Amino acid sequence: MDLSPEQPGRVRAPRDEDAIRLIAKDAKFARDGVFTVGNNTGRLPFAGYASDTKTVIGAEIDLAQLVTDALGRRLEIVSTSWADWPLGLASSRFDAVISNVTVTEQRKEKFDFSTYRKDLLGFYVKAGNPLVIREPKDVAGLKVIVSSGTNQEQILLRWNDQNVKAGLKPVEAQYYDDDVVLYLALESGRADAYLGPNALLSFKAAREGKTRLAGNFSGGWPVVAEIAVTTRKGAGLAEGITHAINAQIRNGNYAKALARWNLSAEAIDESRTNPPGLPRA
Numbered sequence: 001m002d003l004s005p006e007q008p009g010r011v012r013a014p015r016d017e018d019a020i021r022l023i024a025k026d027a028k029f030a031r032d033g034v035f036t037v038g039n040n041t042g043r044l045p046f047a048g049y050a051s052d053t054k055t056v057i058g059a060e061i062d063l064a065q066l067v068t069d070a071l072g073r074r075l076e077i078v079s080t081s082w083a084d085w086p087l088g089l090a091s092s093r094f095d096a097v098i099s100n101v102t103v104t105e106q107r108k109e110k111f112d113f114s115t116y117r118k119d120l121l122g123f124y125v126k127a128g129n130p131l132v133i134r135e136p137k138d139v140a141g142l143k144v145i146v147s148s149g150t151n152q153e154q155i156l157l158r159w160n161d162q163n164v165k166a167g168l169k170p171v172e173a174q175y176y177d178d179d180v181v182l183y184l185a186l187e188s189g190r191a192d193a194y195l196g197p198n199a200l201l202s203f204k205a206a207r208e209g210k211t212r213l214a215g216n217f218s219g220g221w222p223v224v225a226e227i228a229v230t231t232r233k234g235a236g237l238a239e240g241i242t243h244a245i246n247a248q249i250r251n252g253n254y255a256k257a258l259a260r261w262n263l264s265a266e267a268i269d270e271s272r273t274n275p276p277g278l279p280r281a
Contacts, residue, residue: 005055011253013069019244024236035068038094041079045203045261059261064098070244097230103277112231112238118266119225121152122198122216133215141169145194152195206262220278238273245271
């Protein structure tokens with residue numbers, strides 16, 4: 001995995017006149033000739049710092065570069081905290097947020113979305129373990145590591161309730177505060193599987209080779225969830241961005257960009273503007 005600041009493997013896109021024409025005539029960018037993107041930097045493969053500890057790299061940055069190239073502009077990344085991105089976008093500090101933001105019905109009230117990746121959770125097991133997990137019954141009787149208070153914990157518990165009602169063995173949920181202890185439990189057999197965000201676990205599996213994917217599913221299960229480029233509501237940018245992403249899907253650049261970060265499992269077939277999002281809780 002190349003973590004150099006130069007990123008020689010980063011895929012670039014040609015200028016896309018059709019995408020540019022879809023940008024509203026009255027659309028205002030934060031800076032002339034620049035596509036300014038807010039990003040919650042710090043977690044690879046989404047976005048983190050290169051080996052020089054200052055250059056931002058990652059799958060989100062690669063996607064941002066493809067969109068920027070298609071729009072004929074220069075990319076500028078603005079690192080921001082997760083809590084601050086909505087205000088930064090609303091105040092025009094940046095033109096878009098590309099930072100693993102899931103489309104929800106509540107967010108659609110204030111923002112426009114151009115989808116670019118599935119929101120997936122993954123079950124990871126020790127390398128060499130033949131276990132396959134595709135549906136709730138597959139976790140019956142297993143010892144599964146999960147983080148407390150997370151979306152994936154709630155899904156696992158719903159699966160377990162469904163299994164118990166069907167007369168299957170209950171799942172044993174395990175919780176660890178220390179990642180080192182967590183992975184030791186998985187590698188030693190004290191746990192059968194670890195359920196977490198697919199992108200993060202896939203990246204670790206690719207780098208270390210100690211775990212492998214046993215199955216994944218939507219982070220909004222049973223509803224499909226998608227990650228999207230987020231722009232201000234009515235800013236006039238979303239349709240152009242969606243077109244730019246679809247052009248990269250068709251020409252193969254999109255697939256190459258995801259493959260660089262071991263995220264091919266999260267590829268979508270088509271970018272959509274403001275699709276149905278996760279429902280309100």
